[in-house]
Amino acid sequence: MARPDSPRARLIAALDTAEADRAAALAAALAPECGLLKLGLEFFAAQGPAGVARLAAAGGGRAAPVFLDLKLHDIPNTVAGAVRAVLPLRPAMLTVHAAGGAAMVAAAREAAERAGVLRPAILAVTVLTSLDAAALAATGVAGGPVQQVLRLARLALEAGADGVVCSPQEVARLRDALGAAPLLVVPGVRPPGAARGDQARVATPEEAVRAGADWIVVGRPITGAADPAAAARAIAEALPA
Numbered sequence: 001m002a003r004p005d006s007p008r009a010r011l012i013a014a015l016d017t018a019e020a021d022r023a024a025a026l027a028a029a030l031a032p033e034c035g036l037l038k039l040g041l042e043f044f045a046a047q048g049p050a051g052v053a054r055l056a057a058a059g060g061g062r063a064a065p066v067f068l069d070l071k072l073h074d075i076p077n078t079v080a081g082a083v084r085a086v087l088p089l090r091p092a093m094l095t096v097h098a099a100g101g102a103a104m105v106a107a108a109r110e111a112a113e114r115a116g117v118l119r120p121a122i123l124a125v126t127v128l129t130s131l132d133a134a135a136l137a138a139t140g141v142a143g144g145p146v147q148q149v150l151r152l153a154r155l156a157l158e159a160g161a162d163g164v165v166c167s168p169q170e171v172a173r174l175r176d177a178l179g180a181a182p183l184l185v186v187p188g189v190r191p192p193g194a195a196r197g198d199q200a201r202v203a204t205p206e207e208a209v210r211a212g213a214d215w216i217v218v219g220r221p222i223t224g225a226a227d228p229a230a231a232a233r234a235i236a237e238a239l240p241a
């Protein structure tokens with residue numbers, strides 16, 4: 001998929017809510033202010049594919065493409081089936097967990113190819129931005145987040161992922177190591193002074209883009225603001241041109 005051509009287009013607004021009305025209101029307010037609207041597990045679990053289709057039909061998906069963040073992680077056959085099942089929703093981006101292995105990522109890519117030229121970009125989530133070094137070590141991974149993110153990114157890209165999801169703290173290392181081709185999508189982004197919440201590996205939107213992020217993903221600092229559209233605009237305006 002095409003890379004963003006403006007600071008506004010770099011911003012992905014995460015609509016993490018279970019409520020259809022709230023998601024629709026956020027989508028209407030935020031579609032003009034960002035490049036993509038992200039619908040994730042919370043919305044999908046509550047509203048299902050029909051909820052995604054309704055949101056897109058109501059205008060959100062026309063004004064801003066939908067990033068369906070399901071973080072699929074299962075055996076290759078099951079992941080391929082799930083990818084095929086969501087293709088009618090025409091997501092622009094779709095996530096799988098790189099930790100599912102090369103065959104799983106390859107199966108996701110192959111299934112996505114069925115949609116032809118308008119297929120979703122397959123993004124592989126590396127190490128969740130909520131994990132710090134100690135939490136990652138506790139899962140049995142030797143080496144710190146940077147090493148693990150690099151390992152999983154290489155594995156996923158070789159298996160056919162179009163890009164990866166990583167924290168702002170690894171993005172410069174990934175760009176250096178992997179070059180310009182992979183799409184780098186970066187959550188764990190906090191404007192100066194914003195609450196970090198459950199995010200562990202964070203940086204500001206400006207730092208993430210300067211380090212090489214193609215897109216930044218921002219949820220609560222936008223959706224929790226009194227005026228979400230103004231919050232999104234302020235974040236985009238602070239990004240380097």
Ligand SMILES: O=C(O)c1cc(=O)[nH]c(=O)n1[C@@H]1O[C@H](COP(=O)(O)O)[C@@H](O)[C@H]1O
Pocket residue numbers: 014016038040069071095125127128129130165166187188189197199217218219220221
């Ligand atoms: O795949 C993602 O988008 C993702 C990966 C990751 O490692 N960390 C992460 O926070 N995300 C998503 O990015 C969004 C971040 O939301 P906030 O922490 O509210 O800005 C959420 O929708 C997460 O599901």
